[in-house]
Amino acid sequence: MKMRYTLHLGLVLAVVPAVVSGQPTDVPLRLTVDGAVRLALENNLDLAADRLDPQIGDLRVSTANGAFKPNFNTNLQRNNQLQPPASFLLPTATRNDVVSSNVGVGQRLPWLGTAYNIGWNTSHTASNSFLSSYNPLVQSGLAFNLTQPLFKDLSIDSPRSQLALQQGNRSMADTRLRESVVHTTAATKTA
Secondary structure (H helix, E strand, C coil): CHHHHHHHHHHHHHHHHHHHHCCCCCCCCCCCHHHHHHHHHHHCHHHHHHHHHHHHHHHHHHHHHHHHCCEEEEEEEEEEEEECCCCCCCCCCEEEEEEEEEEEEEEECCCCCCEEEEEEEEEEEEECCCCCCCCCEEEEEEEEEEECCCCCCCCCCHHHHHHHHHHHHHHHHHHHHHHHHHHHHHHHHHC
8 A cells, every 4th residue: 555655656746847847938918007907997896895885875765765655555344243132122133244445545745745645445234134224235435635734844854855865875876986996097007
């Protein structure tokens, strides 16, 4: 085993200098100023991080803009009641079945603090009581609500200030990125 190890070691030592001597000599790399700037802009980690800031700013602006998107809502409810006879006048148990549904949309508008809500309500009531005039009783209604503040939140409110802040931050991220590119380019050209 020891003989084999020394034989392998001897072969490796004999082959390595032959391989190393067969390599061509190093050719100097020619680099222009524009090539150096391009390499610096591609490989600078600070610039890579600064390139992410505008994308993060876009996401934050989109999130702040979400306060002004419409909200849709819906509700469906069913209620069954079985009441035992309450008096001698009503000798049987009374059963009431009520199904109600609501559908609506609401939105805060991005100007003057205005908000609106529109809703559609329906209900269907069925009863076995002989005191009920209409069986089944179907009711529906449409509601519209517009809110306009007179003084409070008229000029600025929390969602609008958050949106303005995020838009300003996004603009600053663009400026920082351009500044970093210019600084890296200048530093590379002077080096």
